[in-house]
Each structure stands twice: as structure tokens, then as C-alpha cells.
Amino acid sequence: MSRPDTALAEALAAGTPIPRDAEGPVFAEPWQAQAFALVVALQNRGVFSADEWAQALGAEIREALANGGCRDGSDYYERWCEALEQLLIEKGLASQTSVDARAAAWERAAEATPHGKPILLENDPLR
Incomplete structure (x- = not known):
């Protein structure tokens, strides 16, 4: 099986x-x-x-x-x-708008996250 x-x-x-x-x-x-x-x-x-x-x-x-x-x-x-x-x-x-907004938030969060730390949406500076 x-x-x-x-x-x-x-x-x-x-x-x-x-x-x-x-x-x-x-x-x-x-x-x-x-x-x-x-x-x-x-x-x-x-x-x-x-x-x-x-x-x-x-x-x-x-x-x-x-x-x-x-x-x-x-x-x-x-x-x-x-x-x-x-x-x-x-x-x-x-919606395409919500998908694009979430992707942009993750990208901003990734850029704001120190190297070696987990990427969290809370790290998005625009949140």
C-alpha cells in the first residue's frame, strides 16, 4: 500500500x-x-x-x-x-489584488528581516 x-x-x-x-x-x-x-x-x-x-x-x-x-x-x-x-x-x-498585495508584503518583510532570522509578515514595515 x-x-x-x-x-x-x-x-x-x-x-x-x-x-x-x-x-x-x-x-x-x-x-x-x-x-x-x-x-x-x-x-x-x-x-x-x-x-x-x-x-x-x-x-x-x-x-x-x-x-x-x-x-x-x-x-x-x-x-x-x-x-x-x-x-x-x-x-x-x-483576488489577484490580494495575492499581489500579500506577495509584496512578503517581499518587504524579507528585505526588513535580518539575515538568518525567520521571515515573518510582522516584519513588513508597511504593516
């Missing part, structure tokens, strides 16, 4: 360069695991179906590749996050 996250990864990976090993998906950074877990949790709660997710992720990967994205899969989780943002916008759960 395969682990649930492995089965999900196999279903989502159909034809995509998902970073993985024999046990399932692998993550180079903690945020990648968090993004993966967020999608799994939202899908498990019925926010979107596996089909909707596969369509969104596939579209994002195709668009990125058409625009010079990494063919080796090294930007896979960036595509994952972009697909999630677009799906949430399409479902009316977020």
Missing part, C-alpha cells in the same frame, strides 16, 4: 518533472513541503478536485515552459504555487 501523499504525487506528476524519490515527493526547502501540504489539505476539504488541480498545475507548467521556464523541474514548486494562486482566484477565494 502506498502512502497517501505518494499516491497523490503520482497522480499529479503524470508527465511532469516532480522532484521525487522512491518514497514520493522530495522538497529542497521547507516552503515546498508547506505548499504541497496546503494543496493536499485544500483538495481533501473539497475546495477543488484532483482533476481541477491537475488542470491548473498542467496549465501553469505548460505556460512556464512556453515562456522559457526550467525544463529540468527545478522550478516545479514555483509552478505549484502559481497554479494554486490561479485556482484560488478562479474559485473566488482570493
Whole structure:
């Protein structure tokens, strides 16, 4: 019996360069695991179906590749996050304005955070 996250990864990976090993998906950074877990949790709660997710992720990967994205899969989780943002916008759960505002807040927080310290939205000087 395969682990649930492995089965999900196999279903989502159909034809995509998902970073993985024999046990399932692998993550180079903690945020990648968090993004993966967020999608799994939202899908498990019925926010979107596996089909909707596969369509969104596939579209994002195709668009990125058409625009010079990494063919080796090294930007896979960036595509994952972009697909999630677009799906949430399409479902009316977020707006492009709110997504852009949150991204800008994280960028300001990152710039204001001393090296080696965790980046927190509370560090955004405009907050």
C-alpha cells in the first residue's frame, strides 16, 4: 500500500518533472513541503478536485515552459504555487489584488528581516 501523499504525487506528476524519490515527493526547502501540504489539505476539504488541480498545475507548467521556464523541474514548486494562486482566484477565494498585495508584503518583510532570522509578515514595515 502506498502512502497517501505518494499516491497523490503520482497522480499529479503524470508527465511532469516532480522532484521525487522512491518514497514520493522530495522538497529542497521547507516552503515546498508547506505548499504541497496546503494543496493536499485544500483538495481533501473539497475546495477543488484532483482533476481541477491537475488542470491548473498542467496549465501553469505548460505556460512556464512556453515562456522559457526550467525544463529540468527545478522550478516545479514555483509552478505549484502559481497554479494554486490561479485556482484560488478562479474559485473566488482570493483576488489577484490580494495575492499581489500579500506577495509584496512578503517581499518587504524579507528585505526588513535580518539575515538568518525567520521571515515573518510582522516584519513588513508597511504593516
